[in-house]
Amino acid sequence: MRALSADEVRTVLGQGGFDASTVRRGVDAYRLTYRTIGTDGRATTATGLFAVPRGKRGKLTPVSYTHGTTSYKPDAPSTSGTPWAVGPAYTYAGSGFAAVVPDYLGLGEGPGTHPWKDVPSETSASLDMLRAARAFAPRTGHSLDRDVLITGFSQGASTALGLARTLQDGADRHFRVKAVAPISGGYDFANAELPALLNGELEAKSSVLYAAYLLTSWQRIHGGVYTTPSEVFQAPYADRVEKYFDGTTPGQVMFQGTPNRLTDLLTPRGWAVLRNPSGTFASALRTDGEVCTAWTPRMPLRFYRAETDEQATTLNTAHCVASLQKRGLNPPVENLGKPLYQGSLHLGTNVAGTGKIVHWFLSQAA
Incomplete structure (x- = not known):
């Protein structure tokens, strides 16, 4: 090269x-x-x-x-x-x-x-x-x-x-x-990163991006995180968030197209998945x-x-x-x-x- x-x-x-x-x-x-x-x-x-x-x-x-x-x-x-x-x-x-x-x-x-x-x-x-x-x-x-x-x-x-x-x-x-x-x-992630992220102890925008990336990635790998994105992501982000993290979206586009706060990104179900992991998600955190x-x-x-x-x-x-x-x-x-x-x-x-x-x-x- x-x-x-x-x-x-x-x-x-x-x-x-x-x-x-x-x-x-x-x-x-x-x-x-x-x-x-x-x-x-x-x-x-x-x-x-x-x-x-x-x-x-x-x-x-x-x-x-x-x-x-x-x-x-x-x-x-x-x-x-x-x-x-x-x-x-x-x-x-x-x-x-x-x-x-x-x-x-x-x-x-x-x-x-x-x-x-x-x-x-x-x-x-x-x-x-x-x-x-x-x-x-x-x-x-x-x-x-x-x-x-x-x-x-x-x-x-x-x-x-x-x-x-x-x-x-x-x-x-x-x-x-x-x-x-x-x-x-x-x-x-289970006992340090996610609690700090969800409790607002880390920078807000990066917390949004990490939460979205984790949920979409682990749904692709493990399944069982959600059935449709709207279960864990609020509108209008539910319709676009998977595309933002499929490798084809430039970082600046993804950055501008996502909210600045977790409260504008996650649904109650999304908060619950991250705060109280269970099933395949909890198993993936242990691994x-x-x-x-x-x-x-x-x-x-x-x-x-x-x-x-x-x-x-x-x-x-x-x-x-x-x-x-x-x-x-x-x-x-x-x-x-x-x-x-x-x-x-x-x-x-x-x-x-x-x-x-x-x-x-x-x-x-x-």
């Missing part, structure tokens, strides 16, 4: 506010289309961004970076050239790593709709992207080391933990986890939270978060760490302070966290 010099990489990173101090090389960036499985277990394809350092041959340590929430297919890392979308990949590749960045199912050039907040399919898409990168790397003059460094932001923070968990469990005989560094995750509750990591692990967060309450991180502490772990949590990206503390942690993590990963890979 692109061949950038080291100075060009630094320019792109600078435009996005990313730390370019570790960049020593240019970057060759590729879009990979690879085989994986859908939420139904059937064969499908997905795409992702694979970036390698220019002028460096031989074995590279892969960094799996799993991105945060997006709803519009072209905004995924492999189909967007914005500094926000490619910044982490260019940071790691320019610093000497192989950056392996899945778009997830249904984003980028992948078929169908994106199953948002579905950790199992995010995990399988991420693992299969690693496998695809390993198969493709020799064409670029490289091979991928067994040791993989894993990071991710927001939605992708849970994915990062899910990928680490499945690799620790032996899902692939080649890869083993070297270290994990998730940023600002929504690790506990989502298992990235913190159902395993004991055996690799170095660090969490990164802002001092406060307007989109992903910091209680998510606190609950995840508390769960791990019950099993004898005490992973450090780095407070990134109050970094801003386009006025958002949440988005700012992706930029600030990437700069911190690349230094840690360099020390781990040494």
